Amino acid sequence: MPHRMTNLHLVSDSTGDTLNSMARAVLARFEEPMVVQHRWSLVRSRLQLDRVLEGIQAEPGPVLFTLVDRSLRLALEELCARLGVRCLSVLDPVLDLMQQAIGERAQAKRGAQHVMDxxxxxxxxxxxxxxxxxxxxxxxxxxxxxxxxxxxxxxxxxxxxxxxxxxxxxxxxxxxxxxxxxxxxxxxxxxxxxxxxxxxxxxxxxxxxxxxxxxxxxxxxxxxxxxxxxxxxxxxxxxxxxxxxxxxxxxxxxxxxxxxxxxxxxxxxxxxxxxxxxxxxxxxxxx
CATH class of the missing domain: 3.40.50 (Rossmann fold)
Structure with a gap:
């Protein structure tokens, strides 16, 4: 079966390192995948998100995202639903699992792993x-x-x-x-x-x-x-x-x-x- 060209959008409100690592790990499981990765990092305002939405509309493809701001998440998910494009908040399943295990809700902090501690x-x-x-x-x-x-x-x-x-x-x-x-x-x-x-x-x-x-x-x-x-x-x-x-x-x-x-x-x-x-x-x- 011949490979088809696929656009993959990685949308993050931080550096995007988590998404980049995840995409690299997943794509390594395929033989010569024809995937064009579109990296959108530090997306923290509606103006910045609008540029992302324009990019997804121009070159539709699956979207992986890590956005803390709920209004930005909803806008992204609504556009993907209209375009019939699959989108996934990659940290949600892990957060849900750990919240149940720890018995505490996670804080809505973007780029928390990059804090200067x-x-x-x-x-x-x-x-x-x-x-x-x-x-x-x-x-x-x-x-x-x-x-x-x-x-x-x-x-x-x-x-x-x-x-x-x-x-x-x-x-x-x-x-x-x-x-x-x-x-x-x-x-x-x-x-x-x-x-x-x-x-x-x-x-x-x-x-x-x-x-x-x-x-x-x-x-x-x-x-x-x-x-x-x-x-x-x-x-x-x-x-x-x-x-x-x-x-x-x-x-x-x-x-x-x-x-x-x-x-x-x-x-x-x-x-x-x-x-x-x-x-x-x-x-x-x-x-």
């Missing part, structure tokens, strides 16, 4: 920390890290750290360079250390692309250890052996997205902290 400033602080401790640039504050990622060059350490920072996690990363001595600070670090590894062929492709981007494409790649297959395989093996010798868990990022890698890092962090809690509880019993 302690959690917000913790994420900003974590982002600054990642910038200061990326790629082993500074080991002075590594003891303040919530997690430390190690791995060979171009094994996605930096993007994973930034993704973790957006969740308020202070993540430092240190490259495992052949022949280089690890910082002595790692011997007494009080956070989980996790290794990232990657398939040699994938790593070579990434590194070759990196060389082209920085204008080093003229380097003879058959003699450059950075992309030489045998050298790269030896580098990856040495890094894995080091992690194994130190008892550091290793995540293979070859076929993982940054989001999946970060989620696995968080799981390993939780397991690390649980083992420490268990060990503390066991000490009084042993004595």
């Amino acid at each position: 302690a959690d917000y400033f913790r994420r900003i602080d974590a982002m600054h920390y990642v910038l200061a401790h990326d790629d082993g640039m500074s080991t002075a504050g590594v003891h303040d890290a919530d997690v430390l990622l190690v791995g060979v060059s171009r094994s996605s350490k930096t993007p994973t750290c930034f993704y973790l920072a957006n969740r308020g996690i202070k993540a430092a990363n240190i490259p495992l360079v052949p022949g280089a001595v690890l910082p002595i600070e790692l011997d007494a670090i009080g956070c989980p250390i996790i290794g990232l590894t990657i398939d040699a062929d994938s790593l070579i492709d990434i590194r070759r692309h990196r060389l082209r981007l920085i204008g080093a494409g003229g380097v003879r790649q058959d003699t450059n250890d950075y992309v030489d297959p045998d050298s790269v395989k030896a580098e990856i093996l040495a890094a894995r052996r080091l992690c194994g010798a130190r008892g550091w868990p290793v995540i293979d990022v070859t076929r993982r997205s940054i989001e999946e890698t970060a989620a696995t890092v968080v799981q390993l962090m939780e397991a690390w902290h649980q083992r420490r809690r268990d060990a503390k509880q066991a000490k009084p019993l042993a004595s």
